[in-house]
Amino acid sequence: MEGKTNLWYELKISVENAVRSDFDTDNFLEKTKFSDKPAGIWKFQDEEMYSILNQEWIYYLKQCNIPVTSFMMFYRQPNYQHPEAHIDVHRPAKPTDVPLLSVFGLNLVISKNDDSYMSWYDVSDFEKSKEMSKTLADTPYLSWPMSEVQNKEIDRVIIGNRIVLVNVGVPHNVIMNNNERWLISLRCRNSAGLKNWDEAINYFSKYIK
Numbered sequence: 407m408e409g410k411t412n413l414w415y416e417l418k419i420s421v422e423n424a425v426r427s428d429f430d431t432d433n434f435l436e437k438t439k440f441s442d443k444p445a446g447i448w449k450f451q452d453e454e455m456y457s458i459l460n461q462e463w464i465y466y467l468k469q470c471n472i473p474v475t476s477f478m479m480f481y482r483q484p485n486y487q488h489p490e491a492h493i494d495v496h497r498p499a500k501p502t503d504v505p506l507l508s509v510f511g512l513n514l515v516i517s518k519n520d521d522s523y524m525s526w527y528d529v530s531d532f533e534k535s536k537e538m539s540k541t542l543a544d545t546p547y548l549s550w551p552m553s554e555v556q557n558k559e560i561d562r563v564i565i566g567n568r569i570v571l572v573n574v575g576v577p578h579n580v581i582m583n584n585n586e587r588w589l590i591s592l593r594c595r596n597s598a599g600l601k602n603w604d605e606a607i608n609y610f611s612k613y614i615k
Contacts, residue, residue: 413526413561413576417512417613419470419569424463425516426456431588435481445488446481459590470613472512473595480589482522486582490549491527494574507575510606512592515565521583525562526576527555550577565589571610573603 440446450457455464455477467474482488494508513524529550555577562581563570572578572591580587600606607614 412607413573414524414563415571415607415610415614417569417571417610418615419472419512419613420466421463421514421567421569423460424514426458426460429458431481431517440481444483444486446479448479449476450479451476467592472592474512474592475595476593478511478591478593480580480587480591482580482582482587484582484584484586487552488579489552491525491529491552491555491577491579492547492549493577495546495548509573509575509600509603511572511574512594513565513570513572513589514592515567515587515589517586517588518567519585520564520566520587521585522564522587523562523581523583524565524572524578525581526560526573526578528558528560529555529577552579571606571614573606575603 435441435446438446438448452475455474458479459477464474494511495506527550560576563572565572574591580589600609
């Protein structure tokens, strides 16, 4: 099934020294409101990014014309199943405006032995009108219960310790297995300028394996 619908592409981008050597996931989790929860979500912007990622690596990405300005970090404990699939959206300028779908993320699992799947689902025959929700990191999204979409899977991939360009404008979720999962999803300054998935593929084409 991998790659069949082209919802993800591995990129030839080095992840060597991406994460600070003094960053410890257990210590980090202990100090957050998610310490006793099966999952956690955090957003880091600008200078905040350097508390987890090496500044030199962010500069390396900039040299690759990938100007990272923020990232989301997600934690899930082994075998935890989140009850919803979702798509990422940009916060509208006005509350009355229709939210714009996000196009892509650059995903990297920073924990070891990733054995969980990022899965995508076809909801084309579902109701188009959805009410926007907010994550616990105050980022907007639209969601569907897994009970409605679990039989409509169209693609899946194990992200692992590499950079994978992923389509976040198609409903997706993570199917957890036996190992915990810490994932960073990078966001770029130019992401809002890429209007659709084809434009994102074209933008990153020289790095696609």
